[in-house]
Amino acid sequence: MKRELQLIPDHESRAGIYHVTSRAVWKTFIFDSAGKEFLRQTMRNYEVFCGVRVLTFCLMSNHIHILVEVPPKQDAEALLDAPDEEFFKRLGPIYSVDFVEQMRMLVEKTREDGIEGDKQGLTNDEGVSAGVLADRYIRSLKEKYTTRMCDLSEFIKSIKQRFTQWYNTENSTKGTLWEGRFKSELVESGYAAQTVAAYIDLNPLRAGMVDDPKDYRWCGYSEAIAGKKEAQLGLLNVMQGVENVAPNMELLGRLSKEWNQVMNDYRMVLAVDGIAAEQGGAPVRGESNSKRSKKRRGYSREASEKILEAGGKLTRAEMLRCRVRYFSDGVVLGSKEFVNSFYKNMKAKAQSMPNYQGQYEKRETGARKLRQLCSESLFSMRDLQKDEIK
Numbered sequence: 001m002k003r004e005l006q007l008i009p010d011h012e013s014r015a016g017i018y019h020v021t022s023r024a025v026w027k028t029f030i031f032d033s034a035g036k037e038f039l040r041q042t043m044r045n046y047e048v049f050c051g052v053r054v055l056t057f058c059l060m061s062n063h064i065h066i067l068v069e070v071p072p073k074q075d076a077e078a079l080l081d082a083p084d085e086e087f088f089k090r091l092g093p094i095y096s097v098d099f100v101e102q103m104r105m106l107v108e109k110t111r112e113d114g115i116e117g118d119k120q121g122l123t124n125d126e127g128v129s130a131g132v133l134a135d136r137y138i139r140s141l142k143e144k145y146t147t148r149m150c151d152l153s154e155f156i157k158s159i160k161q162r163f164t165q166w167y168n169t170e171n172s173t174k175g176t177l178w179e180g181r182f183k184s185e186l187v188e189s190g191y192a193a194q195t196v197a198a199y200i201d202l203n204p205l206r207a208g209m210v211d212d213p214k215d216y217r218w219c220g221y222s223e224a225i226a227g228k229k230e231a232q233l234g235l236l237n238v239m240q241g242v243e244n245v246a247p248n249m250e251l252l253g254r255l256s257k258e259w260n261q262v263m264n265d266y267r268m269v270l271a272v273d274g275i276a277a278e279q280g281g282a283p284v285r286g287e288s289n290s291k292r293s294k295k296r297r298g299y300s301r302e303a304s305e306k307i308l309e310a311g312g313k314l315t316r317a318e319m320l321r322c323r324v325r326y327f328s329d330g331v332v333l334g335s336k337e338f339v340n341s342f343y344k345n346m347k348a349k350a351q352s353m354p355n356y357q358g359q360y361e362k363r364e365t366g367a368r369k370l371r372q373l374c375s376e377s378l379f380s381m382r383d384l385q386k387d388e389i390k
Contacts, residue, residue, distance in 0.1 A: 029061040047155075
């Protein structure tokens with residue numbers, strides 16, 4: 001089926017949720033830890049640029065799953081008339097600081113000086129001011145980028161192309177890494193989206209890679225447990241259908257109680273959907289051996305019942321395990337005052353060094369909370385994502 005026929009009706013004015021899958025060529029296991037991490041960061045960068053919302057995802061060793069909400073195309077068009085700074089914020093994650101700054105200077109200079117005559121390929125019709133021509137030129141500059149926004153194909157294509165470039169450079173190889181175009185299916189919000197999200201996050205459990213999805217670093221549920229706001233907002237949208245939360249990270253603070261309950265509810269969904277099939281059960285007609293084998297891997301009935309009895313809540317020990325990197329890579333660990341004092345001293349020393357590049361200028365404080373851990377009194381100097389637990 002042609003890609004445009006799979007889009008939600010009225011996709012120009014309505015958002016749609018899609019389950020996207022793409023597999024490595026020849027089903028080879030090319031995604032190691034470094035590759036998965038690069039792919040995850042690339043996905044998050046293009047999420048900002050394209051204006052889409054990743055609801056959840058799972059990066060396996062030879063294929064990827066992404067559940068993504070694509071806003072209506074008119075949202076990208078609205079960016080043409082929005083303040084310039086909103087446009088530059090969208091460019092930041094995927095373009096260099098120098099490039100964005102040059103673009104900003106060009107736009108500011110054009111607005112200030114205007115355009116006379118037929119400069120920049122624009123014809124100065126009789127009665128059209130230099131300011132109007134400047135606005136037209138700036139709009140044409142922005143359109144080169146906004147046409148790639150709020151577009152499912154552009155989002156996935158950009159991620160795959162960027163990863164291919166990185167992988168080939170790192171491994172001195174050439175050629176494609178992906179098995180054709182990606183596959184996508186339109187998903188209804190609500191129960192259907194919750195079911196697909198659970199299916200995606202249960203992939204590492206079904207593959208026998210971990211005993212619990214929270215222990216697999218490269219999936220949306222694990223990121224949410226680790227305190228990543230983007231992942232939390234994605235699952236919040238899946239479970240509650242909260243709209244317009246992607247650009248507003250502060251919303252999570254106002255929904256903290258709801259978020260805790262949502263996380264518990266979602267864990268119970270995983271416990272039910274992820275239970276292993278009975279070993280001696282009769283095979284389903286037409287079901288492949290591979291699919292049957294995967295269904296037999298999952299939560300044991302006892303483990304599933306234990307999660308349900310706890311209402312989906314994680315124990316203190318489990319939460320600590322989900323923050324294991326803080327205790328080895330946090331640089332400094334202690335009270336907020338202790339970490340800030342160390343950071344202030346380190347920043348002063350760094351500024352006095354001859355090769356100082358200003359890497360600490362944007363940070364006023366050094367203390368970073370161990371998100372969702374259990375205590376308001378423990379901070380780290382690095383804001384870390386949890387490590388994969390093996």
